[in-house]
Amino acid sequence: MIKLLRAGIFRLKKEIMFWLFIFATIIIAGIRMLTSAHDIPLDKVLYDNIIYIGLFIAMFVSIFVGKEHSEGIIRNKIIVGHSRISIYISKLIISIVVSVLCEFIYIAIMFFIGRQIYDPLQMPISQLLIILLNAVLIIITYCSIFNLVSMICSEITLSLIICVIIFVSMFVVEMIIGETANSNKYITHSLTDTNGVRTILSQELNPNYPGDDIVNLAKTIDLLLPQGQINVLMNPESMYSSEISEQIYTKEEIEENIKKLYKMPIYSLILISVINIGGAYLFSKKELK
Numbered sequence: 434m435i436k437l438l439r440a441g442i443f444r445l446k447k448e449i450m451f452w453l454f455i456f457a458t459i460i461i462a463g464i465r466m467l468t469s470a471h472d473i474p475l476d477k478v479l480y481d482n483i484i485y486i487g488l489f490i491a492m493f494v495s496i497f498v499g500k501e502h503s504e505g506i507i508r509n510k511i512i513v514g515h516s517r518i519s520i521y522i523s524k525l526i527i528s529i530v531v532s533v534l535c536e537f538i539y540i541a542i543m544f545f546i547g548r549q550i551y552d553p554l555q556m557p558i559s560q561l562l563i564i565l566l567n568a569v570l571i572i573i574t575y576c577s578i579f580n581l582v583s584m585i586c587s588e589i590t591l592s593l594i595i596c597v598i599i600f601v602s603m604f605v606v607e608m609i610i611g612e613t614a615n616s617n618k619y620i621t622h623s624l625t626d627t628n629g630v631r632t633i634l635s636q637e638l639n640p641n642y643p644g645d646d647i648v649n650l651a652k653t654i655d656l657l658l659p660q661g662q663i664n665v666l667m668n669p670e671s672m673y674s675s676e677i678s679e680q681i682y683t684k685e686e687i688e689e690n691i692k693k694l695y696k697m698p699i700y701s702l703i704l705i706s707v708i709n710i711g712g713a714y715l716f717s718k719k720e721l722k
Contacts, residue, residue: 434523436515437510437515437520438523438527441523441524442527442530445527445531450493450497454493454532454535455535455538457489458486458535458539461482461485462482462538462546465481466547466550471551473551474554474555475551475552475553475554476554476556476561477551478543479554480564480565480666481539481543481667482535482536483536483571483572483663483666483667484663484667486532486535486536486572486575487600487659488597489532489535490528490532490572491575491596492593492597493531494579494596495579495582495583495589495595495596496589496593497524497527497528498528498580498592499586499589499592500589501524502583503587507721508721517713518713521580521584521713521716522709522713524584525576528576529572529573532572532575533572533573536569536572540565560694563694563695563698564694566698567665567666567701568666570698570701570702570705571659571663571666571701573701574704574708575600577705578708579596579599580712581709581712581715582595582596582599583596584715584716584719585715585716585719603659603660604660607655607660607661607664610655611651611655611661613643613648613651614652614655614661616639616642616643616648617642618638618642618645618648653700656696657700657703657704662697662700665693665694665697
């Protein structure tokens with residue numbers, strides 16, 4: 434395994450997609466700082482790269498792994514005695530290391546340069562750290578999905594197309610599922626005064642509410658999808674109490690989003706385990722040319 438990882442890391446130095454991944458991360462951080470409002474807390478932009486990183490992971494993994502298929506490197510590794518499981522895991526680890534490195538580059542740029550531009554952090558450090566953990570697990574989930582596709586699909590072009598389609602499809606599925614998951618059981622009529630105090634005037638049952646069972650199932654599926662988890666991370670103001678937050682969200686909504694934040698690692702670990710066990714099994718059965 435160590436030899437496989439060393440060989441893979443050595444290849445990265447000459448891999449153009451690796452350097453493009455890093456370059457794209459820096460460019461996105463720069464564009465984000467130039468185009469976003471500067472009167473917002475740093476919390477709001479610190480993890481924004483998680484929206485785009487899945488697409489870059491799809492391209493990097495499919496091309497990086499695909500080259501080893503097309504050049505016969507994977508077949509040669511098996512011939513010299515490396516197990517298929519070791520090869521599969523080594524590719525996954527390298528993909529994760531590269532992707533997490535790029536995410537940390539983005540966070541470092543936003544933190545050290547962005548804190549000169551944006552308002553100070555408002556979230557407690559404990560919540561910032563759990564958001565970081567979730568961001569890393571989302572990245573690992575992406576790497577697991579795209580590594581599976583790339584390891585069982587020998588054609589670079591086909592692998593790239595499939596990975597990009599999967600990335601886009603997850604957004605579409607999340608939009609459909611998310612609408613159901615976020616259905617409100619009641620229609621609330623409220624009034625916010627000039628001091629920002631929100632008063633609920635009345636509540637009535639929502640005639641379009643699909644039912645508790647369907648909503649709970651949709652919430653579970655939504656939290657299993659990386660995009661569903663990303664939606665939670667992209668609204669940090671919904672996870673801490675402040676005058677601004679409480680003008681937009683009720684205390685119940687803030688509490689529910691905090692609960693989601695702490696549930697997400699469990700959902701991610703389940704999904705990562707299932708994907709990689711299934712992927713390793715399929716690769717062990719694959720006939721290499």
